[in-house]
Amino acid sequence: MRLINRRPAPGVARLLALIPFVLVVVAYLIGSGIRLAENPSDKLLPSFASFAAAINRMAFQLDPRTGDILLLVDTEASLYRLFAALAIAVIIGLVLGIVIGLLPYFRAGLGSFVAVVSMVPPLALLPILFITMGLGEASKIALIVIGVAPCLVRDVALRVGDLPPQQSIKAQTLGASTWQIILRVVLPQTLPRLIDSLRLQIGPAWLFLIAAEAIASESGLGYRIFLVRRYLAMDVILPYVAWITLLAFLMDRTLAVLQRRAFPWFEAARASG
Amino acid sequence: MNAIIVKDVWKEYDGRVILEGINLEIAPRAFVALVGPSGCGKTTFLRMLLSEERPDRGTITIAGAPLPREPGADRGVVFQRYSVFPHLTVLGNVVLGLELKAAPLLGRLFGSSRRAAEDEARGMLAAVGLAGSEEKYPAQLSGGMQQRLALAQALIAKPKVLLLDEPFGALDPGIRAEIHVLMQKLWHERPLTVVMVTHDLSEAFSLGTRVIAFERRRNEPSDGGRYGATITRDFEVWPKRIAGEPRPSKKKTMPGRDDPVPSTGSLRDDPALQGDTP
Ligand SMILES: Nc1ncnc2c1ncn2[C@@H]1O[C@H](COP(=O)(O)OP(=O)(O)O)[C@@H](O)[C@H]1O
Ligand SMILES: [Mg+2]
Numbered sequence: 220m221r222l223i224n225r226r227p228a229p230g231v232a233r234l235l236a237l238i239p240f241v242l243v244v245v246a247y248l249i250g251s252g253i254r255l256a257e258n259p260s261d262k263l264l265p266s267f268a269s270f271a272a273a274i275n276r277m278a279f280q281l282d283p284r285t286g287d288i289l290l291l292v293d294t295e296a297s298l299y300r301l302f303a304a305l306a307i308a309v310i311i312g313l314v315l316g317i318v319i320g321l322l323p324y325f326r327a328g329l330g331s332f333v334a335v336v337s338m339v340p341p342l343a344l345l346p347i348l349f350i351t352m353g354l355g356e357a358s359k360i361a362l363i364v365i366g367v368a369p370c371l372v373r374d375v376a377l378r379v380g381d382l383p384p385q386q387s388i389k390a391q392t393l394g395a396s397t398w399q400i401i402l403r404v405v406l407p408q409t410l411p412r413l414i415d416s417l418r419l420q421i422g423p424a425w426l427f428l429i430a431a432e433a434i435a436s437e438s439g440l441g442y443r444i445f446l447v448r449r450y451l452a453m454d455v456i457l458p459y460v461a462w463i464t465l466l467a468f469l470m471d472r473t474l475a476v477l478q479r480r481a482f483p484w485f486e487a488a489r490a491s492g
Numbered sequence: 493m494n495a496i497i498v499k500d501v502w503k504e505y506d507g508r509v510i511l512e513g514i515n516l517e518i519a520p521r522a523f524v525a526l527v528g529p530s531g532c533g534k535t536t537f538l539r540m541l542l543s544e545e546r547p548d549r550g551t552i553t554i555a556g557a558p559l560p561r562e563p564g565a566d567r568g569v570v571f572q573r574y575s576v577f578p579h580l581t582v583l584g585n586v587v588l589g590l591e592l593k594a595a596p597l598l599g600r601l602f603g604s605s606r607r608a609a610e611d612e613a614r615g616m617l618a619a620v621g622l623a624g625s626e627e628k629y630p631a632q633l634s635g636g637m638q639q640r641l642a643l644a645q646a647l648i649a650k651p652k653v654l655l656l657d658e659p660f661g662a663l664d665p666g667i668r669a670e671i672h673v674l675m676q677k678l679w680h681e682r683p684l685t686v687v688m689v690t691h692d693l694s695e696a697f698s699l700g701t702r703v704i705a706f707e708r709r710r711n712e713p714s715d716g717g718r719y720g721a722t723i724t725r726d727f728e729v730w731p732k733r734i735a736g737e738p739r740p741s742k743k744k745t746m747p748g749r750d751d752p753v754p755s756t757g758s759l760r761d762d763p764a765l766q767g768d769t770p
Contacts, residue, residue, distance in 0.1 A: 383574035388544055393589040393649050394565035399599040403588065407579045487631035488578035 265454040273454035289443065290462070296438035298466070300356060301428050304363030305417070308424075311368040313413065316375020317405055321387075322397070330376070337369030342430055349435060359431035366427040367420045374416040379405055411482040418474050421467055429463075494520045494555040494652050494685060496541070501550035503536055508717030510536050514550070516704070516723065521735035523679055523686040525700030527693055532706045532721040534689040538657050541687060542569055554653065565593070568651030570659045575642035576630045582641055583626035586613035589649040613648060620644045620674060636667035640674065647682065656688040660695065668695070675699055680738050701735075703727045 227235060251264035265273075278290040285292075318325040319333065345362055352358040382405065390400045432441030440463055447455045478485065496518040503511040510533040518524055528534050539545040540552060543563050552559045554566070569575070576585050590609040591601045601609050617623055620640040630638055639659055646654060660668045660675075676699060679686055690696050696703045705725035733739075 385571045385574040386577065388542065388563055389569060389571075389575055389577075389645075390592075391563035392542070392565060392567060392569050392646070392651070393592050395592045395599070396596065399592050399596070403592070403599040404577060408577075482579070484579050484629040484631065487629065491578075491631050 262451040262453055265457075269454040270458055273452070274458050277455060277458070290459075292438055293440045293443050293459075294462075294466070296436075296442075297428060297432065297440045300359050300431075300439070301363065301424055303356075304360045304428075305367065305420075305424060307360070308364050308368040308371055308420075309413065309417065311364070312371025312375050312416075313406070313409065315372045316413075317379055317401060317409060319372065320376035320379025321401065321405055326376075333369055333372050333376075337373055339365075341366035341427060345431065345434065354435040359428065359436070362431045363424050363427045367424050370420055370423075371413070371416055375409055375413055378409055378412040378416075382408060411478050411485040414474050414478040418471050421470050421474075425463060425467055496653065496685065496687075497551075497553045499551045499553075501537075501540065501547040501552065502720070503533065503540065503545065504548050504720075505536075509720035511706075511722065512720035513722050518685060518687065520685055521683070523699060523701045523733070523735070524688070525696035525703045526687060526689045526706065527691065527696050527703060528706035528721065530691065532708060534706055535657055537706070538655050538687065538689055541653070541655055542567060565589075565649045566651055567653045567655060568646035568649055569655045569657070570639065570642040570646055572658045572661050575659075576638060576645060578630050580629075581626065582617065582622060582628050582630070582633070583610060583613055585630070585641055585645050586616055586648050589645060593649070613644075616644045616648050617641075619678070634667070636663050636671055639663065639671060643674070643678065647678065647684075652683070652685060654684050654686045656686065658689055658691060661691065672699060676738070680736050684735075697729060700729055701733045702729060 247264065248267075251266055254261045254264050255266055278288065281287065282289050315329065315333065319329050320326070341362055344365060345358075348358040348361050348365075352361060386404055387400060390404050395403065428439075429441030429444070432439035433445040436442040440459055444456050444459050496516075498514055498516040498518075501511060501514040502509065514537065526534050526537065536545065540547055541559070543559055543561060546561075560566070563569075577588070580588060587601075587606075587609050588599075590612060591606075592599055594605065594609070595601055600606075614623070614626065617626060620643055622637060622640055622644065625633065625637065630641065633641065642659070660671055663671065672695070678684070679699075688696075688699065693703075703725075704723055704727075706721045707724040708719055708721045709724070710719045
C-alpha cells in the first residue's frame with residue numbers, strides 16, 4: 220500500500236506522538252550524564268535532581284530576600300501583561316478589521332496603512348516605547364499590542380471580506396442597517412475566526428513579552444530567565460522555559476475548546492464552505 | 493398597484509454588453525419565470541431588480557416610483573446558496589427579520605416581544621414544513637430544507653416582490669417537486685409578485701404565470717461583446733394561473749403535464765419528527 224494510505228491505529232498514534240518527547244529527554248539525559256561524569260559541578264546540562272531542587276526553590280519555597288514565591292510572582296506579572304495586551308489587540312483587531320473588511324470607505328482609507336504598519340518590526344520600536352512611555356507596564360503591553368494587533372486586523376478584514384456577498388444582500392432585504400449587519404451578521408461570524416488567528420498570535424505575543432521583560436523589568440518570567448542567566452543557572456532557566464511552553468500550550472487548547480463550545484455552528488459551517 | 497416596469501434597460505460589464513433593450517411590464521401578483529442559456533444575464537437582471545446593480549441605461553420602476561438605490565425590505569430574495577445565516581438556528585434565521593425591524597439599535601428582541609416574534613416565526617416555519625427543526629443550524633439541514641428556510645426567512649419580512657435566483661436548481665428532482673408545491677401555495681396565499689430565474693424549462697412552466705426567455709440574437713465570437721441578450725420570447729402560461737385561486741382539486745387525481753407533482757402527505761424532504769404536513 221502507498222505510504223499516503225497507511226494510517227496508524229489510535230493506540231499506535233498516541234505512542235508515535237510520545238516518541239519525540241521521549242527521545243528529547245533521553246538525549247538530554249545522555250548528554251547530561253556524560254558532562255556530569257567529566258565534571259560534577261558542570262552547570263550547562265544539570266541533572267534531573269538539580270532541576271527538582273530548583274523547581275522546589277522557585278515554586279514551593281518563599282524567597283528569603285523578598286518573602287514571595289518567585290515563580291508565582293513572575294507568572295502573575297507576565298500573564299497580566301500578556302492578557303492585557305491581547306485584550307487590547309483583540310478589540311483593535313475586531314473594530315478595525317470589521318470596518319476595513321466591510322466598509323469600502325474605510326478599506327480605501329486604512330487598508331494600505333494597516334498593511335504597511337504590519338510590516339514595521341515591533342522590536343525596533345521598543346526603544347521608542349521605552350523613551351515615550353517609560354519603563355513601566357505600559358511600554359511592555361504596548362510592544363505586544365503593536366506586534367500582534369496588525370496581524371489580527373488584517374486577518375479579521377480578510378475573513379469579513381470572505382463572507383459570501385449574498386449574506387449582506389440578504390440582510391439588507393430583511394431591512395438591516397449597516398450597524399445591524401455588523402452586529403447580527405458580521406461580528407458573530409467573525410468571532411470564531413478571530414479565535415483561529417488569536418491562537419496563531421500567542422507565540423508572537425510571548426516572544427514580545429519576554430523580549431520586553433528581558434530588557435527592562437523587575438518581575439516576570441522573561442525577567443527571571445535573563446536574570447539567572449548571569450549565574451548560568453540552567454537548572455532554573457530550563458524549567459521556566461518548560462513552564463512558559465506549558466502556559467502557551469494551555470492558552471491554545473483553551474481557545475480551541477472555547478471556539479467549539481461558544482460557536483457550535485462553526486465547525487459544520489466551515490466544512491460546508 | 494405595484495407593477496414593475498422595466499424600460500429599455502441596458503447593462504454592460506467591462507465594455508461587454510450583457511443585456512440590451514429590456515422592456516418588461518410585470519403585473520402585480522404575477523409569477524414570472526425567467527429562462528435562458530447560462531451566462532446570458534439572468535442573474536444580472538435580477539441583481540438590478542434587487543438594486544445590487546444599476547442599469548447603465550433605462551429605468552426600472554415599482555408602483556410608479558424609481559427603484560430605491562439599495563436593497564430593502566420591499567424586495568425579498570432567495571439565492572441558490574448562502575441565503576441563510578450559518579450562525580443562527582432555523583428559528584433564529586426567521587426571527588432575525590422581525591428583530592431587525594423592531595430593534596434598530598441592538599437588532600435583538602428580549603422578553604415578551606421576543607416571544608411574540610418567535611411565535612410568528614414558528615408559524616412561518618410550520619407553513620414551509622419546518623416545524624420541529626427550529627433549534628437546528630442550517631448546516632444540519634438538507635438542501636431542500638435549507639431552501640424552505642430561506643423562503644420562510646424572506647417571507648417573514650413581508651416583501652411585495654420576491655426574487656428567486658435558481659432557488660431549486662441544486663435539489664434532487666423528487667425534493668424539487670415537493671418544494672414546487674410549497675412555492676405555489678405560498679404564492680397563492682400571500683400578496684406576492686414573484687420573479688424566478690431558472691434554467692429548467694419545465695420548472696418555469698409548472699410554476700409561472702408567465703415565462704420569459706432571455707437570449708442573444710447574435711452570438712458570434714467576432715462580435716466582441718457588442719450585442720447583449722434581450723427578451724426573445726414571452727409566454728402567458730395556459731391554462732391561466734391566477735394568484736389566490738389554486739387549481740380545482742380534480743387535478744390532484746389527474747395532474748396535468750406541467751403541474752407540480754401533487755403533495756402526498758409526508759414529504760421526502762421533511763424533518764422526520766413532524767406533526768403536521770403543510
Ligand atoms: N460583476 C461582474 N463583473 C463582470 N462581469 C460580470 C459580472 N457579473 C456577471 N458578469 C458577466 O455577465 C454575464 C452574465 O452573467 P449572469 O447574469 O450571472 O448570467 P446567468 O445568470 O444568466 O447565467 C456573464 O458573462 C458574466 O461573466
Ligand atoms: Mg445566474
